[in-house]
Amino acid sequence: MMLQVSDLTIARGGIPVLEGVRFTLAPGQALVVRGPNGIGKTTLLRTIAGLQPPVSGRIDVPPESLVYAGHADGIKATLSVNENLKFWAEVFGQKDYSKAIEVFNLGPLATRPAGALSAGQKRRLGLARLLVTGRAIWVLDEPTVSLDTDAVAMFAHAVRGHLATGGMALMATHIDLGLGEAQVLDVAAFKAKPLADNDFDGAFL
Amino acid sequence: MIALLLRDIRLAMRAGGGFGLGLSFFLIVVVLVPFGVGPQSALLTVIAPGILWLGALLACLLSLDRILALDWEDGSLDLLATSPLPMEGIVSVKALAHWVTTGLPLVAAAPVLGLLLNLSEPGYKWLIISLFLGTPALSVIGTFGAALTVGLKRGGLLLSLLVLPLYVPTLIFGAEVARRGAEGLDATTPLLMLAGITCGTIALLPFASAAVLRVNLR
Secondary structure, eight states: OOEEEEEEEEEETTEEEEEEEEEEEOTTOEEEEEOOTTSSHHHHHHHHTTSSOOSEEEEEOOTTOEEEEOSSOOOOTTSBHHHHHHHHHHHTTOOOOHHHHHHTTOGGGTTSBGGGSOHHHHHHHHHHHHHHHOOSEEEEESTTTTOOHHHHHHHHHHHHHHHHTTOEEEEEOSSOOOOTTOEEEEGGGGBOOOOOSOOTGGGGO | OHHHHHHHHHHHHSTTSOHHHHHHHHHHHHHHHHHHHOSOHHHHHHHHHHHHHHHHHHHHHHTTTHHHHHHHHTTHHHHHHTSSSOHHHHHHHHHHHHIIIIIHHHHHHHHHHHHHTTOOTTHHHHHHHHHHHHHHHHHHHHHHHHHHTTTSTTTHHHHHHHHHHHHHHHHHHHHHHHHHHHTTOOOHHHHHHHHHHHHHHHHHHHHHHHHHHHHHHO
16 A cells, blocks of 8 residues: 655645655554645545546555645534544444544543534544544645644654554645654655746636 | 534534524514515415425525535534445535434424414415425535535535535425315326435435545545
8 A cells, every 4th residue: 555646846826835745644644734834735635535527647555545735624613523523433434533632632522512622622623533434544734733642642642653554644744743764755756847927818718 | 424413413403503493493483474465365375385485495594605615614413424424425414414303493494484474274285294204305415515615615505506406396386285175176197206306316416426525524
């Protein structure tokens, strides 16, 4: 099982943002995607997650092996922490979500409505969802936003545990997680050249 | 799939879920019509099937933008799209959940409200049958409209404009079944047409909704 991206060109709103992106992720490896704001990190991750088609290039990923976590956590405010996790576990055909509660220390909050959680607690719940999916490849977009130092450590611990069991993680983040083994991919090097401005009629057609 | 259905129904029942929205709108419309028409029970009997159907249709329309917009706002839709559930299944289940929380209560409430409109006695059976057969089509067509407008802020207006023309055949045949039934005439033909529309939309529209949703999530 491997995630292999070769010669990938991705576009946002019809305009190519990154081209020639290539990397390989093997079991037990983590890859941190870096780059300035607006370079196309989110677009890259959404393309790999299958939410949008690439312009060209290949993404080789085993079917049913990937889980995506975006900027929004997908939490329902009127459901309790338990109910939220149970729902996602069932969607992914899993039953046990107690490990996720334990790893992200959600036990004391388990019966609270998710709407009553703080921003950081919500994020922890959103990240706990990754553990209940049972998927091998985690694709994470800014996973540490609004987390405090302890929670970041909790998250780093969860990622390390996931990698140790042969999982993979691909994440866009700006802070140092203390994952010494993680490789870094600076996507600024793949910035697409601006389109040649010869399509004058195009704007009117 | 069942988890998604149960979640949607549970969300609709909880605070702010909008479970009572369609039902109370239906109630208000039907209660107010006799005041507007005046105390003419013979006239009310004539217009009762049409008013009841129109009320049910508008009540359905009122809650359509909640089907997908809430899931889109909190990011659940992205996560569902990357989950093992097929997109066609997601939109079908969402339409079913909408029908259970909106259409079914309308069917149950219609006979009581028919009393307020002096609906003729043989009409009750046909009203319930026609609403039971017709409201699933309203939910499925509505889900298609919701999928078309999911990324738009305040897409409710556009959604109504897109969906209303698609509702017309269901309204025509549904109200016709109820009217013919109330007058004691044979209602088989419009009933078959109504059933056909419902079956057709349930069979075909989820594919269109799923395709549209995939484009909208890009």
